[in-house]
Every structure is written in structure tokens, then in C-alpha cells.
Amino acid sequence: MARTKSFDPAQVLHQAMLLFWREGFRQLSLENLVQKLGVNRYSLYQTFGNKQEFFQQALVLYTDTVFNRLLLPLQEQQGKTAIVAYFRLLQRQLQNDQASAGCMLLNASLNAGQLSEESLNLIKASLRRQEESLKKALQQAMANNELNRPRDPLTASRFLASQVHAMVLLRQNAGKKRVHDVLEFMIAELEAW
Amino acid sequence: MARTKSFDPAQVLHQAMLLFWREGFRQLSLENLVQKLGVNRYSLYQTFGNKQEFFQQALVLYTDTVFNRLLLPLQEQQGKTAIVAYFRLLQRQLQNDQASAGCMLLNASLNAGQLSEESLNLIKASLRRQEESLKKALQQAMANNELNRPRDPLTASRFLASQVHAMVLLRQNAGKKRVHDVLEFMIAELEAW
DNA sequence: TGTAATCCAGAATGATCATTCTGAAAAACA
DNA sequence: TGTTTTTCAGAATGATCATTCTGGATTACA
Numbered sequence: 001m002a003r004t005k006s007f008d009p010a011q012v013l014h015q016a017m018l019l020f021w022r023e024g025f026r027q028l029s030l031e032n033l034v035q036k037l038g039v040n041r042y043s044l045y046q047t048f049g050n051k052q053e054f055f056q057q058a059l060v061l062y063t064d065t066v067f068n069r070l071l072l073p074l075q076e077q078q079g080k081t082a083i084v085a086y087f088r089l090l091q092r093q094l095q096n097d098q099a100s101a102g103c104m105l106l107n108a109s110l111n112a113g114q115l116s117e118e119s120l121n122l123i124k125a126s127l128r129r130q131e132e133s134l135k136k137a138l139q140q141a142m143a144n145n146e147l148n149r150p151r152d153p154l155t156a157s158r159f160l161a162s163q164v165h166a167m168v169l170l171r172q173n174a175g176k177k178r179v180h181d182v183l184e185f186m187i188a189e190l191e192a193w
Numbered sequence: 194m195a196r197t198k199s200f201d202p203a204q205v206l207h208q209a210m211l212l213f214w215r216e217g218f219r220q221l222s223l224e225n226l227v228q229k230l231g232v233n234r235y236s237l238y239q240t241f242g243n244k245q246e247f248f249q250q251a252l253v254l255y256t257d258t259v260f261n262r263l264l265l266p267l268q269e270q271q272g273k274t275a276i277v278a279y280f281r282l283l284q285r286q287l288q289n290d291q292a293s294a295g296c297m298l299l300n301a302s303l304n305a306g307q308l309s310e311e312s313l314n315l316i317k318a319s320l321r322r323q324e325e326s327l328k329k330a331l332q333q334a335m336a337n338n339e340l341n342r343p344r345d346p347l348t349a350s351r352f353l354a355s356q357v358h359a360m361v362l363l364r365q366n367a368g369k370k371r372v373h374d375v376l377e378f379m380i381a382e383l384e385a386w
Numbered sequence: 387t388g389t390a391a392t393c394c395a396g397a398a399t400g401a402t403c404a405t406t407c408t409g410a411a412a413a414a415c416a
Numbered sequence: 417t418g419t420t421t422t423t424c425a426g427a428a429t430g431a432t433c434a435t436t437c438t439g440g441a442t443t444a445c446a
């Protein structure tokens with residue numbers, strides 16, 4: 001009866017996610033998407049909806065496969081160990097080439113005016129989850145007497161989240177080596193907490 | 194002989210700088226500039242050149258009046274005192290309403306693809322100057338034995354510059370109070386160096 | 387092999403953008 | 417007051433964008 005799709009939607013969405021991640025919603029034109037994905041314009045509309053909806057699906061995929069995966073050490077380990085493991089995993093991820101595109105969530109939130117309400121909500125929820133995970137680990141660390149001096153867990157978790165954002169931002173403007181050195185420095189500071 | 198301009202170019206450039214700072218090069222259309230500046234389209238072209246050149250002049254103005262002014266404590270004071278004074282001045286500046294637009298240089302560097310080579314050079318030079326100023330102050334601090342343990346001045350200066358960027362970025366996504374608390378936390382950490 | 391559904395390429399549409407043009411209004415100075 | 421230069425408002429131009437349309441090509445199944 002029906003002709004089959006000549007492309008795999010999941011694979012195309014993954015490629016589109018990498019493109020949206022690097023170029024941003026507004027900068028990446030549909031013309032570019034058609035060319036770089038090798039998929040017909042109209043097929044993209046039929047499969048993924050309009051550009052906003054397409055971006056939203058890419059954002060969800062990014063959150064699931066990149067952002068949340070990075071948070072795993074904070075859920076699998078305890079206290080200060082978990083926090084250091086989180087930064088170590090970040091260190092490894094930032095050495096990937098695609099990390100030079102920064103964080104898709106942060107990039108998107110800086111261009112909030114272009115996004116749908118739905119996308120903004122997803123971004124906010126993800127960043128809050130990051131902060132919450134850090135706060136929980138910090139509370140454990142303090143309960144275990146793992147810190148040299150007491151710190152307010154809420155403010156400290158926001159501080160640490162900011163540190164992560166700073167490293168991701170640095171990766172967008174600088175080379176791998178500089179990021180590696182600064183992040184090692186940061187981990188050393190954290191070990192001395 | 195000639196009719197006089199009905200606007201003050203310096204004042205208009207200042208307003209344009211605030212707009213470019215908040216909206217970014219691409220997002221801010223000439224249509225918007227004409228409306229919000231209250232100056233005729235053609236007059237803008239005659240006075241400031243095309244959009245790229247207009248943006249470049251706004252960028253220079255920002256660097257002179259905002260970015261470099263923030264670096265003054267690092268040149269006027271010595272060692273650790275200078276660094277803390279720098280963060281304290283940052284704290285004050287970030288409480289201004291216009292600070293919710295973040296840093297024009299960082300915003301621009303994240304959309305590097307849209308900018309002229311000239312603008313990119315100005316941004317790079319400014320960020321390097323920030324790093325250099327911090328490094329000099331750190332070297333003084335270490336020479337004066339003001340730090341509890343030794344740190345590599347180059348990496349530490351890059352770390353501190355990243356801290357500043359993180360606070361500016363945070364200000365774009367969060368309210369004044371949260372920024373204030375996290376920055377106070379950061380200064381307390383720095384005092385314990 | 388015929389048919390029916392879906393795919394696809396490129397053109398068409400309408401919006402927005404940066405830039406330039408045109409022609410009339412304004413104002414400084416003689 | 418008249419001349420001359422610049423200002424200014426809005427239209428014109430040409431590019432790019434998201435989205436939709438059209439008409440033929442493709443392919444699964446009967």
C-alpha cells in the first residue's frame with residue numbers, strides 16, 4: 001500500500017539535535033536542516049511538525065541523552081564522592097569535540113526570546129534538577145562531616161551549578177587543554193572543602 | 194546653510210549600546226532600532242554606517258564604559274585586596290537592572306558567527322586583558338604570602354575569570370537576590386584562599 | 387502487474403530583514 | 417526672505433526565512 005520512509009526518524013532527530021545544539025534555534029535555518037540532514041523539507045514537516053516542535057524534540061533528546069546522563073554520579077554515589085565524580089565525568093565529557101558547542105540548555109536559555117513556553121519549561125526543570133541533585137549530595141557530605149567548614153547547602157549547590165556552567169561556557173571559547181587545566185584546578189579547590 | 198542634526202549621536206550611540214547589549218546583534222533589527230531610538234533609518238546609516246559598523250561602535254563604547262571600568266580595582270589596588278575589591282565591585286554592578294542583560298562581550302562571543310573579524314578581535318583582547326589583570330594581582334598576592342597554599346597564577350587567573358563569567362551568566366537567568374547570595378559565597382571562598 | 391498511498395524535489399507564498407532610493411520638509415545663513 | 421544643504425518618512429529592492437503547494441516518482445501489497 002504505502003511507500004516506506006527512506007530515513008530513520010530517530011537517527012535524523014539525533015543529527016538534528018547535534019545541529020540545533022551547535023547552531024541554536026534561530027541560526028539554524030530550515031534550508032540548512034534540509035541540506036545537512038539530507039531529508040526533504042516537506043518530509044521534515046510531516047515527521048517532526050514545524051521548526052519549534054522539531055527543536056523541542058531535539059531539546060528533549062538532549063536532556064535525556066546528554067544532560068541527565070551527566071547527573072548520574074550524583075544519584076549513584078554519596079556525599080562529597082558523588083560531587084567529585086560528577087565533576088570528573090564533566091571533565092571527560094568536555095574533552096569530546098561536540099562539547100565545543102557548550103550546553104544546549106544554557107545556549108537556549110540565553111536566547112529565551114526565540115523559544116516556546118514548552119521549551120523554556122523543560123530548560124528550567126532540568127536546571128532545577130541539577131541544582132537539587134547537588135544540594136542532596138552536599139547535605140549528605142555535611143551529615144558525614146566530610147567538609148572542613150560548614151556551608152549553606154542551598155547557596156553552595158547554586159554555586160557549584162554555576163561552576164559547571166562556567167566550565168561549559170569556557171569550553172565554548174577556549175581549547176580543550178585550557179578547560180582541562182582550569183577544571184582540574186576547580187576539582188582541587190573542591191577537594192579542599 | 195545646512196540643517197542641524199535633530200539628535201545627539203553620542204546619546205543615540207549610548208542608547209543603541211544598551212539595546213545591542215540586551216538583544217544581541219542579530220536579534221535587534223534595524224526596524225527596532227529606528228523605532229526605539231526615534232531616529233530615521235537613513236540618518237542612522239549616514240551617522241553610524243551599516244549595522245555591523247554600528248554594532249562595533251556600540252561594542253567599543255561598552256568596553257570603555259562598562260567592562261574596563263570594572264577592571265579598575267585590579268589596577269588601583271594590590272594583591273588579594275585588589276581581587277576582592279574587583280569581586281565587590283562586580284557585586285555592586287550586578288545589582289543594576291541593566292546587568293540582567295549579562296555581559297555584552299560574552300553574549301557576543303557566543304554568537305561569534307554573526308560578527309565581524311574586528312568585533313571578534315576586540316572581544317578577545319578585552320577578555321585577555323581581564324585575565325592578565327587577575328594574573329598580576331595573583332602574583333602580587335603570592336609574593337606577599339597572602340595565600341594559604343600556593344597556586345599556579347596562570348590557571349588560577351583563568352579560574353577566577355571563569356568565576357566572574359559564571360556570575361554574569363547567572364544574573365541573566367536568575368534574580369538579583371540569588372546572584373547576591375552566590376557571589377557572597379564565592380567571595381567568602383576567595384577570602385579563605 | 388496494477389493500484390493506492392506516501393515520498394520527494396523544487397517552485398510558490400508571504401513575512402521579515404538590511405540596505406538604498408526618492409522626494410518633500412526643515413533650518414541655517416546670506 | 418531665498419538659497420542650499422541636510423534631514424527625514426516611507427516606499428522600493430533584493431535577500432533570506434518558515435511554511436505550504438504541486439505534480440511526478442517510488443514502493444508495498446493485492
